[in-house]
Every structure is written in C-alpha cells, then in structure tokens.
Amino acid sequence: MEAGKASPEYISTLPPQRSLFTRVTSALFRSPIGIAGTAIVGFVLVLALIGPQISPHEAVGHNLRARFKPPGYSDSAGFYALGTDQLGRDILSRIIAGSRVSVLVGIVSVLIAGTIGVTYGLVSGFVGGLVDTVLMRIVDALLSIPFIVLVVAISGVVGAGLGTLILILGCTGWVTYARVIRSEVLKAREMEYVVAAYAIGQSRPLVMLRHVLPNVISSAIVLAAVQVAVTILAESSLSFLGLGVKTPTVTWGLMLADGKAYINSAWWMTFYPGIAITVTVLGVVFLGDWLRDFLDPNIRARA
Amino acid sequence: MREFIVTRFFQLIVTMFIVSLLVFLMIRLRGDPISIMAPPIFNEEQIQALRAAWGFDKPVLEQYAIFLRKAVTGDFGTSFFARRPAMEVVIERLGYSWLLAAVASLIGLTIAVPLGILSALKRNSLLDFVSTALASLGTAMPSFWLGLMLIIIFSVYLRILPSFGALEPQAIIMPSSTLGVGMAARLSRLTRSAMLEVLNQDYVRTAHSKGLQSRQVVLRHALRNALIPVVTVFGLQLGWLLGGSVVVESVFAWPGLGRLMVESINVRDTTVVQAGLFWFSLSFILINYALDAFYMIIDPRIRIG
Numbered sequence: 001m002e003a004g005k006a007s008p009e010y011i012s013t014l015p016p017q018r019s020l021f022t023r024v025t026s027a028l029f030r031s032p033i034g035i036a037g038t039a040i041v042g043f044v045l046v047l048a049l050i051g052p053q054i055s056p057h058e059a060v061g062h063n064l065r066a067r068f069k070p071p072g073y074s075d076s077a078g079f080y081a082l083g084t085d086q087l088g089r090d091i092l093s094r095i096i097a098g099s100r101v102s103v104l105v106g107i108v109s110v111l112i113a114g115t116i117g118v119t120y121g122l123v124s125g126f127v128g129g130l131v132d133t134v135l136m137r138i139v140d141a142l143l144s145i146p147f148i149v150l151v152v153a154i155s156g157v158v159g160a161g162l163g164t165l166i167l168i169l170g171c172t173g174w175v176t177y178a179r180v181i182r183s184e185v186l187k188a189r190e191m192e193y194v195v196a197a198y199a200i201g202q203s204r205p206l207v208m209l210r211h212v213l214p215n216v217i218s219s220a221i222v223l224a225a226v227q228v229a230v231t232i233l234a235e236s237s238l239s240f241l242g243l244g245v246k247t248p249t250v251t252w253g254l255m256l257a258d259g260k261a262y263i264n265s266a267w268w269m270t271f272y273p274g275i276a277i278t279v280t281v282l283g284v285v286f287l288g289d290w291l292r293d294f295l296d297p298n299i300r301a302r303a
Numbered sequence: 304m305r306e307f308i309v310t311r312f313f314q315l316i317v318t319m320f321i322v323s324l325l326v327f328l329m330i331r332l333r334g335d336p337i338s339i340m341a342p343p344i345f346n347e348e349q350i351q352a353l354r355a356a357w358g359f360d361k362p363v364l365e366q367y368a369i370f371l372r373k374a375v376t377g378d379f380g381t382s383f384f385a386r387r388p389a390m391e392v393v394i395e396r397l398g399y400s401w402l403l404a405a406v407a408s409l410i411g412l413t414i415a416v417p418l419g420i421l422s423a424l425k426r427n428s429l430l431d432f433v434s435t436a437l438a439s440l441g442t443a444m445p446s447f448w449l450g451l452m453l454i455i456i457f458s459v460y461l462r463i464l465p466s467f468g469a470l471e472p473q474a475i476i477m478p479s480s481t482l483g484v485g486m487a488a489r490l491s492r493l494t495r496s497a498m499l500e501v502l503n504q505d506y507v508r509t510a511h512s513k514g515l516q517s518r519q520v521v522l523r524h525a526l527r528n529a530l531i532p533v534v535t536v537f538g539l540q541l542g543w544l545l546g547g548s549v550v551v552e553s554v555f556a557w558p559g560l561g562r563l564m565v566e567s568i569n570v571r572d573t574t575v576v577q578a579g580l581f582w583f584s585l586s587f588i589l590i591n592y593a594l595d596a597f598y599m600i601i602d603p604r605i606r607i608g
Contacts, residue, residue: 141321144584146546156568157332237550267455274448281443
C-alpha cells in the first residue's frame, strides 16, 4: 500500500516480492493463533456493523413481564437465549449492541493515540538532545500515573460520554507509543540507509518521514493491537465505574454495572457481558501476537 | 552504586515535579475548576466568593506557585467533602491499598514463578500449553469481572466469603486473588521466556556437565538469572496492579486509595483527587526506584547511568 508512495530508489532496494495481500493471507492461514484472532475480531466487527439487523430483540426494548428471566426463557415476546435484565431487556441483544461501542472506542482511540504517539516519538528520537530529554521526562511522568487512574481522574473532571471518552482514551494512550517509537528511531537513525539518504542530499524532515518513519511503523502497528485490547478493557472499566459511557448507550461495561447491582439474584447479567469482553480482547491479543511474529523480521528470517 | 542512587533520585524529583504540573493542570482541563466544584444552585455572587476562597481568581502561574509550595510540604488543601486536610484523608486509605497490593503481588508471584519455570523446563508439554492458555485468558479477562464472578461463586452461592468491606481478615481473600490472578497471567509467560533464555546459556551447560543435579542447576544457576527480567517487568506491571486496584477496590468496597479516588471524583472532591494522584504516582516511582536498586545488587553487570 505504502510502496506506491515510496521513492523509486527505495523500491529498487527491495527484492522482488509477492503482493502484500498474498503474503499476509498465506502467513495468516499457516498460524492457528492468526486464524483464531482474525475469526474473533472479524466476528465482532460484523456484529458491530450489522448487529441491529440480526439481534433477536431490541437492545433497549423493555419487557417488564419478563424481568430477571434466566437464560433460555421464552414467552410471547420471544426467546431469550441469555436471559433478561432488571427491565426485561434481552441480554444477547444488548451484548450485540454493546459490541459497537467497544469497536468504535477501540479503533478510534487507538488511531488518535497512535498518531500523537508516533509523531511525538519520531520527533523526540530524531531531534534528540535537550528536546528529547524534556519530552521523555514528560513521558516518564505520565507513565508514573497508572493509565486507568489517569483516565478515571480526567473523565471525572471533563465529564463522561462516548465522544469524550474516546478523546480521553486517545489523548492519554499515546505515551506508550512515544516510548517505543523513540527507541526504534534511535536505532534506525544510525542505519546506513539513513546516512546514505543524507549523503545524496536529502533534508532532515524528508529523511525522517521517508526513511525513518517507514522503518519504525511496524512496531507501532504491533503496539496498536495491544493498545486496542487495553483500550477496550479501559472503556469497560470506566463505564462500569459510571465514569465512561452513559445509558441509554449500551456498553458491556454498563451491563456489568447493572449486573453488579443484581448480583445476588441474576448471575447471567454479569456472566455473559464479561465473556463478550474476554473473548473480544482475546481475539485482539491473538491477532496482535500473530502480527508481531509476522512483522518482526528476525522471527521471519528464522521461519 | 552511590552515583546511581543520586542520579536516579534527581530524575525522581524531576518526574514528580512534572507530575505536580500535570495534576495541577488536570483539574483545569475544563477551564475554571469552580464550574466542577460549585453546586448548580449557586448564584454568580456565591461562585465568586468560592473562587476567591480557593484562590482561583489569581493568575494561573501564581496559583501553580502556591500549589507547588504547599504540595512540597504535603499540603494539598482541604477536602471539601470530609472537611479535613486532603492528605490526611488519602493517607488513611494508603495502608489498605498497600496491603492489597502486597498480598496480590505475593499471590501473583507464587503462581507465576513456579508455573513459568515448569513451562520452560517442560516446553511444549501439556502443562506448558495449559499455562499458556490460562495466561492468555487471564490477561484478556477484565479483572473486575473476575472479581464479580468470585463474588457470585463464593458469596452468593457458597456463602463462605464476605463480598465487601475490610471488616474481617478473610475479606482480603477475594480482592487480592482477583488482582493476583491477573498479575500471575502477566508474569508467568515472562518467567517462562526468561527461563528458556537462561537455560540455553553456557554456564547452565557447564553446571550440567560438571555433574550437578538438574534441580540444583535450575534453582541455583538458572533461576537466579531468570529472575532479573522478572523483577523488571514486575515493577512495570505494578502500574497495572495499581490501576486495576481502582476498579477492583470498587467492586469489593475495599477501603483503599483506588476506591477513594472513585468516590472523590463522584463527589467532585478535587483536592483529594489531586493528593491521590500524587500518591499513586509516588508509590509507582518509588517502588521502581527500589527495584532498580535491587537488581543492581543481584546483577552486578547492570550499570545504569
């Protein structure tokens, strides 16, 4: 994809290769972890996209005659595979609806965090010197406050809501990228191809964007997968605490908060949303593991 | 050693200084902190009075100077919910949080280290496979959900453990296990890979070839070296543990700092939130400082500038 934008001299240094798509898919289908991760993540994405069309009930539709019904309950309104909650709403339909928030928060926050973090790390590592020292001290300070604590405090001040939450998670999650990208930049900066780029008279910004950035971006991609998992967990924690997304938006974290309130009588209200989070995060982690193996040239060389 | 301690101490001061700036700026993220603190029924005059009482009418730089000068002496202002110094409110809860973190770490290490060693020694065995699967599961699972599941099993159905508070000694079992399991999941994979790396080293082969029993080689030669990366990552995972404690303490109504943070945010007790953030960050930095010093001692090869 990026190859089209790269300079001719960069492309000419590459050995002839199969297309990116073929390489990715063939590597993917050789790895059980890769297949499992793709299947889970794909499934959740599909749910998020077409959820309302396939869900058995309306996610916010009450049925007060069917409150707290256990899994497998059915009445004139239909079948409730995973039971109902305190307002007689179908747990399964709510889980399907909740996937939308997790996917949205996971993807958008990580895109924001990744963009900020990669830029920050790139500048810090490439410019070096005093700028680097100052920027990295700020990163150290931010990393010394546990992520969830930081996010909890900020959302307490700024207020809650889906959009705000995405922004908060995006604007706090970049720190890890900054660290990782900076150390990759420090390595890449000393490489021969960078020296060569200077030698043929390219300017510093050009070297940074065209030669250093493409060589550190794979670390960012691997990290992004990990961060999607972290972000989904963070969103559910915050919503659970009442500091994230608010009702009537359906999220897995809020479902767990409801479940906790009725934990003595209706275990299914707590059990199933947690399974949904765990499976989704597991899928993302698998995909991330596979991506790391795929993108890490050392491991690829051995294979 | 001395140089290391001094340099790192200086870095620690700088980091805490930046943390103070972050904490100061944080409550001003939405502009005027009074807008968060004032009850909605206040009229303009009352808001002005409140603003003056808290010093928010002064220039921001001056406010920061005052904040910093007081913060250095541990004065974060008065908690307007408890009507006592915010620092006092926070320190009361610290003990509970540290106890929880210590027990959880102990549980985490007790599970992770032996499991990691065994998986490394019996690589690709059933045990290795199962522990990998469990570790992935434990990492993917939201810790507070695990806590809720424990409540359902042990409090609702078996009725053998209290589901909240810290009134009885056994009340710590569920919150610490919840966090400990998450910690174990994060550490066991790492112990395994560290152990595998060490087992391939020359000195391990030498130890074997001079006729030592495998048990001795593993415990005396390999483990000691494999623990170094484990110590480092343990320090980093402490951030996860402290963060996780915010949610887990809320699940179990454990009266620690994490729960205090959530409570204070809900009642908009800004000074306590600031003091709490400060302590979270200080605990994390100090423990990592101590761990750095510790692995300097266990591994003389490491010299951190």
